Each structure stands twice: as C-alpha cells, then as structure tokens.
Amino acid sequence: MRLPDSLQEAIERECAPFSHEALRDASQQLSARYQESAPSRFQSPAARAAYLTVRMPATYAAIHAVLNECQALSPTSLLDLGAGPGTGSWAAAALFPTLESINLIEQSHPMVEVGRRLASASASALLRDASWHCQSLQDPLPSADLALLSYVIAELSSAQTIELLERLWSQTNAIIVIEPGTPAGHQRILQIRDWALAKNGHLIAPCPHCFACPMQTPDWCHFPARVERTRMHKYLKSGTLGYEDEKFSYLAFGKTSVKIPFGRIVGPVKKRSGFVQFPLCTQGKLIPQSITRSQETYRLARDADWGDAWM
Template sequence: MSKKDIAKKNSAKKEAAKKVLWPESLSEIIKNQLSLLNYDINHLDKLVPSIIKQSNSYNSNTNANPWASKASQAAYLAYFFPLNTLRLMSVIAEADRLGFFNNIKTASELGSGCGTFDIAYSAIKKTPLIKTNTELSEEAIKIHKIILKNVPSIQSRFSDIAPTSDLFIASYALNETGFNLSLLKNYNNILILEPSTETHSRNLIKVREELIQQGYYAWAPCPHNLDCPILKNSKKDWCHDRVFIDKPTWFNKLENKLPNFNNSLTFSYLLLSKRPSPVAGKGLVRTIGNTLKEKGKHKQMICLNDERLFFSWLKKNGQPQFLNRGELFYAPIDSEKKSNEIRPTSEVIKYSSPD
C-alpha cells in the first residue's frame, strides 16, 4: 500500500470512533414509563432541575436516592437510565466478543435499579439468563418489574440477599454500597461498571489486584493478569473507556437544556473470571487513552503488561494511526521501543475475537 493510501485510510479512521447505537426499544420503554409518571417524552423541560440535582449529588458522592419522588424517578428514567444502558451495552458487547458469557446461565445483580442491565443485555444477547436482583428501593423494583415485560430472555426475581450464581453484576452500585470482597468471592465471574472518576476507578483496580491474588483472571479491559500499570506506576491516572453514542431527538432536546453534553460516554469497568482469559498472554494491546498530539509525535496510552506504555507515531515517519479507544490490537512485532514508547513501524492491526 502506498503512503498516500495509508494516509487516506488513517484519516478515515480518525472519523471512525467506537460507537454504541441507541436501541429504538429503549426510547419506547422510557416513553411508556415517563407517561405512567405523567411526563411527556417530548416535553421534559421541567425535569431539568431534578436531573441537575441528581447529577450534582453523584458528583459530590452523596448519591441522592433517585427513587425518592416522582420527579427524581422520571429524571433517572429519562437521563441516567439510558446512559447507563449504553455504557453497559458496550461492556456486554466486549464481554460477548471474548466469550465471557459462555456457560453463564444464572446471575445476581446488586443495586439493579429499574433494570438497566436487563435492557442492555437483551439489546446485545438473546441467550436466556436467570437473574436475581437485590435492590433497596421498592419503587425501583416496581418499575423494573414493568420494564421486564420487554425482556423475555431474562427470567428475573428479587431477593434481599444475592444468591450464589454464575455471574455477579454491579452497575454504578458498588460506589454506593462499597466493595465487599467476601461477597464477590462467591462468584466465578464478575462484571462491574463504575463511574469514570479517579477514586472509583482506582478502587476498582485495587479490587482487581486483590481478586487476582485469590485466583481470578482479568478478562477486560486488561489484556494480561500482571499488576495494573496505572496503579503501579502512577499516583493519579485511572483506567476508563470512552464510547460515542447516537442520541434520539427527544434526548438531544433534553440535553440542550442541561449544562453538560454527552457526545461521548466514559466509564470504568472490569470483567473477572475464575476461567483463564482467552486473550491474556497473547501479546495483545488495549488502547486506554485518546490519541494526543505532542511536539513531533502523536501518542496514545496502551495497556500491554505492567509497564505504563504509549503507542507513539513520530511525525517524521508519516501519518499517525488514529486507533479507537478501548479496543484490542495485536502488539506490532517490528516496532521500536524507546523509554515508555512503542513506535509502530507498520500498521497496527485490530484484534477481533478469540478462535
């Protein structure tokens, strides 16, 4: 391939960010739930103060109860529920690509809210799941039970105690309940989604390190079972993914009234299993940062082993590759390593799935 062709291909890649598609059924579910609370999905201006209040409470770690009033329930359903569904869809799609759900028939979720995981799972996977949900709020459980009518593949029940099952799930919940390692150790497979803040993400990495010592294997985002390079080599960095999303008109209209836009979504996640990971030790790299322009080069943070590393493309060698964040790539064999930089000398190739 000529340099011109490579440059053309790379500039196309620059536009090709990892994207999660908003399922049509999600808007329909939200519309119906909002209408039960007397809100019209196309006129949500009056929910703006409740969304801002809830968001501020999450940002200050006071975690106001979203199920306390009709307005806060509607705010959660219109805003936080769809965004968490899309985050979970990204994690579930990655887990599915790696074969993480093979032989998983039962699951237990802590802090299941109104059924965010169930909607995300059914958007990606059709295989049945028998699931037990542990949720403090009776109101959330009521909404979850209605939402479950849209998810025939999941057989859900509710319990005060999470029973042992094939998979432990927690989405934006452990930051509220705290990490209970003796609970997590009851499960052979673990899927955790957490907010992408320094504190929550670094706590999640500490759980990774502890559970690896207890015999678990990291499946994602880590492409290895060694110490986490971020925790080991940096006091402040944290590991988080970013995906781009398509938003329906009603959501854009609502977001236009909010101080923040979510053209992309960030989150921290962890997939652990007692089964060895099919990708660990295969020389794969996960991109864990955006491509950043520096003097004379473009750099992108990567995870390969326990070193804090970057792909680095020097300007003098031509165009950089703009690799999607959060994806797995083959570590280039013919690259040059200089300090913490791996400088690819040929095209970095995307990894698709285990054989």
C-alpha cells in the first residue's frame, strides 16, 4: 500500500521547507508520544510535516484496509472525525464511489490548513470540495451516512467517547472506529462493541458474530497493513526495510444489517507445502484451521491473508 501520487507529492511540498534534521527530531517526538499513547500535539509546523511523512501513510493504509472490508456500506456522505490532515477522507474517496459529500472535523486550526492544502492537490472534486470544520468533537456535528473515527478515541475519555457515540448514533447510519493495534486499543474497541450491541447495532466488520469476543489475554484482536516506505520515511524512522507493518484494531457497525462472513482470519496465515494454517474467529470461538491440498478451499486459503473474511 502506498499513498495516492497526488497526496505523496503534496506531502513532499509540505515538508520541503524543513531540514532533514528538523523533521527527524519532530518525528522522534511524535513516535515517543505515539508509543506512550499520548494525545497528538501538532504545535510546530515541523511536527505537522513529520506526521504527514511518518504517520499519515500508516494510518492511510490501516483505514484503507478497514474501509475495504466495509464496501457493503456504500455511503453517500462521510463525517471524518478528528480528521487530522484528512487521512480517512482520502482513503474513503479512493474506495467509496458512492460518496457525494465529506465533512471533516478537526480541532487544530493549523492541521486544518494543512489538510485543506493537501486536499486542494487532489484530482477528486469530492476531496477538493470537502467541508472542513475547525471545532471540537464535543460541539454540534453535521449528520452523515457514515462516521469515521480513526486514531482519535484514544484522545478522548470514556465518558466523552460514549457521549459522542450517543450523538453519532442519532445522526448517522454506520460508525467505523479504528485504533492502534495494541492491547489498550483493542480494549477500547471492545467497550465500543458492547455499547453498539446494547444499542441493537449490527456488526459489519471485523466480527463475524455477536457472541462475546473469544480473544483472550495475552492475545488481542488486531490486523496488519503493510505500508511502502519512502526514502524520507526510512531516514526519519532510521529504518532499513522498504516497508513497515501498521497494526490496527477496529470495529464497523450500523443500524441496518449487511451480509457478514462465516469467519474472519485473526492471525498470520502460514502457507506451507501442501497445507495452509490460520486462526479463524467464527460463531464466538477461535478455531485453528489447517487446510490441505485435497480440500476444496485450498486455493482460497493460499490467497488468504490475516484480516480477510473467510467465506
């Protein structure tokens, strides 16, 4: 996965005024805050440029992977909450041809300005014409078919999260929440799952059932999205590999039911000579699968990846 070319070029223009050293310092501070799950602070222009280079490609890849599992939603309007530079809206514009309007909510005024500049470089009129609102999530929000909260719930208290979900539930048809793929991120997703089921919400992904989550500590439900690294990304993260795997946890749910798969692949897919193995979450259980060459599903299994729906 890589960013759309027009977005990558716009990011490079945003970063051009900064020395490599300034971006590396800002990137290290950003990574430290992310590891500590501290709220985003985009106070300096270099911090915002560093976010675009080292975090936006990763969150874009995670959001893209999630929205890909939610194609059945076909939303006509999107509310991108805690939008940052508009990462979620770029992914949604790439994946949902049904979208007609986007509203982005972001509290940081300088980040809204960055997001507007990036969007103005897009070939998509949907992104260029999107409405940016520099305001808090606690303020009144526009209605939409689909509300997207990507990498933002960690920055809210539990009470703020529930209050926000209550309002969104009365103003939207479906909600998607994406969090870092950590045990803490998964716990937040589980709390939202309980809340959604109590509201008689229909789960869309990743859960293929409404039973209690079978994932037990020390495991937690998370998925990887592989991100191609640019030369600058490698330099800023002192990385040698040409890619990194962004781990994320998520939940998509809505007011109307969509067809959900029999199971979800919730761990690495081991492809060996003559057989394929993976853990499958289905009907409230985690069931290890071992599919051999003689089985009808073998070809499907050879093409399967961690995170895919299974049949």
